[in-house]
Structure formats: C-alpha cells, structure tokens
Amino acid sequence: MHKMNKICVYMCLLIQIVNGHISGHIRAHAVNNSCECGIAGNHRRIVGGSTVEPHLYPWLVSLMLGPKLHCGGAIITDLHILTAGHCITFGVHFRDLTVNVGMHDRLATSYSVLHVTNGVKHPKFTSNAVRDINDIALLTLDKKLKFTDKIRPICLPTPDMNFEHTELTVAGWGKTRQGAMTSSRFLLETKVKIVQSPTCSKSTIYKNNLVSDTMMCAYSLGKDACQGDSGGPLFGTHPKTRNKKWYQVGIVSWGIDCAMPDYPECGKPPAAIASMRIVGGRRAEPHSFPWTVAIRKNDRMHCGGALITDRHVLSAGHCFKWDNIKNLEVLIGLDNLDELTDVERRNITKVVIHEKFASSAVRDIHDIAVATLDEPVVFRPTILPICLPEPQQEFANKAGTIVGWGRVGVEKSSSKVLLKARLRILTDEDCMNSKLANHLQPMMMCAFSKGKDGCQGDSGGPLLVFEPDGKYVQAGIVSWGIGCADVRYPGVYTKVSQYIDWIHEKTADGTTCNKDE
Structure with missing residues (x-):
C-alpha cells in the first residue's frame, strides 16, 4: 500500500472517463437500471462526529489484500468498482484483492465478499516517488450486485457540474491518524473543500507534481484522507438534483502525510520522501x-x-x-x-x-x-x-x-x-x-x-x-x-x-x- 501515508490530492478524471478509455469497459456490460444512483441510505449521520451511521453511503467498498485493508472504492454499476490506479500497481494484482460490499463494521459478518475478474488502469497511468498521474482504475466483479438500501451505486457527474464551493465528503476505513498502526473498525467520514490549484501549488512538492488538468486538491485543517483510504471516493451533492443525489467528484490519490497543518498550502516533508527511495520505492x-x-x-x-x-x-x-x-x-x-x-x-x-x-x-x-x-x-x-x-x-x-x-x-x-x-x-x-x-x-x-x-x-x-x-x-x-x-x-x-x-x-x-x- 505505497500511498497510504501520502493522501490529499484527488483525481478529477471522472467526467472525462464517461467518453474515455475506461467507459468502454463499463458499456460492455448491461447496467441495472432498476434503481437510482447516489441515493443515501435511510439514516442520518452522527451530529458533530466522524463515525458514519451504518450504510449511509451504500456505494462505499473496501478492497482487501488478504485480511489487510488495502484501498477504498465506489460502486458505479452492478459490476464495477471505481478506485485508484496505484491500488493495482506496485506488486498488487487485481486478482489479489477481494471486495467487501455493504460493510460498515469490519468485524461484522453481514457484508458480502466478492472477487475481482478484471482490473483496468488508465492507459496513461504513471508514477514517481511522490505522486501518481492518471491515477484511476476500474475493477470488474465476479458477479452482479443486487442493489438494496445497503448496496447502491454512486452517480458520476456531468461536464456542466461545478463542485468548487461545495462541501465534499471523503469516507473510508483508513487509519485515523498519521503513524497509526491499525485501520478503523467502523466507516469514518470527514468534510473537505476543494483548494484552488494556485494555493495548492504554493508547496514545492505540490508545485512540481500537481497536474491541474487531472488532479485537484481538497483539504480542511485537521481533516484528511489517511492510510487505507486510497482509491476511495470524494463525493458531494449538487443543486442540479436539489442536493438529493450524491456524485463522485474525485478519487483519493496522494498527498503528504495526513491532515498536517497548512498542507497543501505550505510546509515541506523531509526531502527524503521526494528524492530518496529504493529504486522505484516509497x-x-x-x-x-x-x-x-x-x-x-x-x-x-x-x-x-x-x-x-x-x-x-x-x-x-x-x-x-x-x-x-x-x-x-x-x-x-x-x-x-x-x-x-x-x-x-x-x-x-x-x-x-x-x-x-x-x-x-x-x-x-x-x-x-x-x-x-x-x-x-x-x-x-x-x-x-x-x-x-x-x-x-x-x-x-x-x-x-x-x-x-x-x-x-x-x-x-x-x-x-x-x-x-x-x-x-x-x-x-x-x-x-x-x-x-x-x-x-x-x-x-x-x-x-x-x-x-x-x-x-x-x-x-x-x-x-x-x-x-x-x-x-x-x-x-x-x-x-x-x-x-x-x-x-x-x-x-x-x-x-x-x-x-x-x-x-x-x-x-x-x-x-x-x-x-
């Protein structure tokens, strides 16, 4: 899980994939039209807390590498999971992964476990010691999902939707703080807002690695995606649907540390993070x-x-x-x-x-x-x-x-x-x-x-x-x-x-x- 300690930048390729390389793999399968995408579960979140009420976000899945939380992902059709390209790179093959669907409590047994029959990264995915470019991938499940209140797809945005001033949500079972040794038992969420590229680029690390066409920054002081949330969705509602539907705006990709003060606006990680690595390592x-x-x-x-x-x-x-x-x-x-x-x-x-x-x-x-x-x-x-x-x-x-x-x-x-x-x-x-x-x-x-x-x-x-x-x-x-x-x-x-x-x-x-x- 190479990116688990550096997550703050989110891919913004989601609108592009509708007519891009990855969409062809979606269209190869019939999509279940018997439900609406992006409809939240019939629960309210705990006020003022970070724990999510069970199944409030029924599109969220965890990608497991054996018993270990590897990445997050989001259901976008009854056969497909959207995640980050780096989640099936660096020695991890899509066949190594299982997908926990309909899960809230990782220690419960009520969720479904599915296998992955195919995994496709963006053809222009590339990586260096700090960041990944075109960090997006589509996983195909071994069997179709039956949509319920606990299992439902997220909506993909249309080109005319703007989320710049919208409060967005990132959720997952990742580690709750920098340096934590274990992941969260329960699904957690936090609220962030998009940071404009000029602000994000004030840091030398981000300036040299941010590709504004396909990446965006999101941040709130003391709040961030952290280890294990890689590949999970950044999502929010939109006035176009009277804020009743949730749309996936981004994919958790990379960043420096977890919720560090003033990141990504200022501050530097140790120089070794950017320049020192086992060949190809992190x-x-x-x-x-x-x-x-x-x-x-x-x-x-x-x-x-x-x-x-x-x-x-x-x-x-x-x-x-x-x-x-x-x-x-x-x-x-x-x-x-x-x-x-x-x-x-x-x-x-x-x-x-x-x-x-x-x-x-x-x-x-x-x-x-x-x-x-x-x-x-x-x-x-x-x-x-x-x-x-x-x-x-x-x-x-x-x-x-x-x-x-x-x-x-x-x-x-x-x-x-x-x-x-x-x-x-x-x-x-x-x-x-x-x-x-x-x-x-x-x-x-x-x-x-x-x-x-x-x-x-x-x-x-x-x-x-x-x-x-x-x-x-x-x-x-x-x-x-x-x-x-x-x-x-x-x-x-x-x-x-x-x-x-x-x-x-x-x-x-x-x-x-x-x-x-």
Whole structure:
C-alpha cells in the first residue's frame, strides 16, 4: 500500500472517463437500471462526529489484500468498482484483492465478499516517488450486485457540474491518524473543500507534481484522507438534483502525510520522501517494519538484515564474508539515520555464514548468514522479530515487499530513511527465462516489478510477504543482481524456506515471538 501515508490530492478524471478509455469497459456490460444512483441510505449521520451511521453511503467498498485493508472504492454499476490506479500497481494484482460490499463494521459478518475478474488502469497511468498521474482504475466483479438500501451505486457527474464551493465528503476505513498502526473498525467520514490549484501549488512538492488538468486538491485543517483510504471516493451533492443525489467528484490519490497543518498550502516533508527511495520505492511509514535493521561499517551503510530473535539477525553471507565484524555495528528500531536517539546499537560477537556459501564475479550461492548481537534487545512496538516461513514454503506469484536504506540508483547515495517497494515474486520458470538463467540455483528466487528493485546497500535485507493470518514472513534475503531495476535482470533473493532447520540450529539460544499468537 505505497500511498497510504501520502493522501490529499484527488483525481478529477471522472467526467472525462464517461467518453474515455475506461467507459468502454463499463458499456460492455448491461447496467441495472432498476434503481437510482447516489441515493443515501435511510439514516442520518452522527451530529458533530466522524463515525458514519451504518450504510449511509451504500456505494462505499473496501478492497482487501488478504485480511489487510488495502484501498477504498465506489460502486458505479452492478459490476464495477471505481478506485485508484496505484491500488493495482506496485506488486498488487487485481486478482489479489477481494471486495467487501455493504460493510460498515469490519468485524461484522453481514457484508458480502466478492472477487475481482478484471482490473483496468488508465492507459496513461504513471508514477514517481511522490505522486501518481492518471491515477484511476476500474475493477470488474465476479458477479452482479443486487442493489438494496445497503448496496447502491454512486452517480458520476456531468461536464456542466461545478463542485468548487461545495462541501465534499471523503469516507473510508483508513487509519485515523498519521503513524497509526491499525485501520478503523467502523466507516469514518470527514468534510473537505476543494483548494484552488494556485494555493495548492504554493508547496514545492505540490508545485512540481500537481497536474491541474487531472488532479485537484481538497483539504480542511485537521481533516484528511489517511492510510487505507486510497482509491476511495470524494463525493458531494449538487443543486442540479436539489442536493438529493450524491456524485463522485474525485478519487483519493496522494498527498503528504495526513491532515498536517497548512498542507497543501505550505510546509515541506523531509526531502527524503521526494528524492530518496529504493529504486522505484516509497518511504516506509516509520517503524512499520520493526524487524528491519541496518548494518553499518565505519558509520556508513553496509547491509540490511532482519531481527529473528532477541539476539540474532538474518542477513546475506556476502555481507560478512570479506569484512571484520569488529568494524560493523547494528542499528535496531531505526527509521531515520539522522535520528538515532531511541535506536538500539549493538556490536556483533559472532557470524555464522552457511557452510556451502560460494561466490563468483556474478552471483553468490547459499547466500545466508546469522549474526549474533553482543547483547539481547527487549521487544517493543518499534523492535520486533520477523516470522520465518514454513520449510519449503513457496511464494511464486505473490506480492513481496523489500525494505532498506540502500542506494536509490546505481550511481546514487543511500537513503536516510527506511524505504519500501512492492515486487512480484516470479515463478522458478519465469526466473529461468530471464537473462540470469545460467547463474541461478534452486535455493534462489527472483522478484521484479517494472522500475523497482533492491539496489546496492539493501543486500541482506528482507523480502517480505504478507500472509492471510495478518503477519509478515521473510520469504527471501536480498542477495545479488545485475544493475538496478533492469527488466532483463530481476533481483535475486535467497529462499529462506530452504534453510529453516539451519536457521533454528544457529539461533537456538535466542528468544522470539510465537508466530501463532
């Protein structure tokens, strides 16, 4: 969910799509005309509050990635959901998603769960470290919806409608504040107003990334869409229908932080958000991957790693093979390399590199190592171990996440803040069909997404997969590659599931968390 910490700019393509590329996919299906669009449910919202009365906005849906809230969306026909293009990008395929329809309370069981048979992004969708352009997508459901008071489509506006001075609503189950670790249980709403482009462009970040033809800003002090609301609708009523029907004016797309004072009018995020990234990646929400550690050599970034017990770090063999461990330091609970106040520092007393480790000019084999810390750490929200996969567990075709402070390009410097990127884990067959085929071994796996990759400095860091039980497991270790983000050469990772017994043997004196807790 790459955009969950930067949402404030809303796509304004909705009028254009009626006669554009995406409308053709809508017209391919008959639309249920037995109801009116944009009619709110038969309830009133709580006065002065942010919680929505159940089913007041029956067009709202949540897009789920396993048990995890991924994005929002809106029903526009009995077969189609409108959402953001970035919700089916960065390693997430539309088939990975399920759609919760008719939902208010995420813990209830009365809503319907549907699957997605097709997902179409705008053909001109593009992305950089801060923003997405033409950030719109249409999802096709696996079966038609039956419209009721709890399930109803939103209306699309006509070209003559103007919402500049209208109070608009954004609603979703996203996180309630910047830095929150969990999403809301109940549907929440907030009211915002459109901010004119000249005002929005006062910030350098917005000035350089705002495309006024297809984007608009909306804001109210202390109110904003936040993590998990990506792809959800920005909507309001219009005098043309005597304010009785609701129209979707925009789609939650991107922004800087959540409801920060004076955004988007002034203020800057840390420069790293705009300029520092794993190739094709995004800034990770601080401490959202609390097992990730930085291994530094003489105060410079050397490798990444993952905490697997209170005293052991899993990393790559090549990170230690040719270095004196006395020159290495491990930073734990780290987000920003310039802010080390609450970071735990440890030296390394011992490193065990796999007995069959071997290296050539191109690649490393059995590229795995366990480093023992000189003193155990105490687990807390910012310092936790990663779960290990089951022996021989496979992750082909799943979405993976890499995190690290590595270089953002072949000739560029390391990042100061933790970055993440979503990749697609390839099948062994696809991996062997790449130009790396002559250098691959069964204990290796490939992962790739266009324009994204682990790069120098991310070596030894974890390749993570989010499991249906709501926990991340470490599927791989960043091992080797040719260049950075080159489509001909996917990144290569050590398959952790091939070494579970070896890892347990080397970490028997450590304490970890129960994966099933």
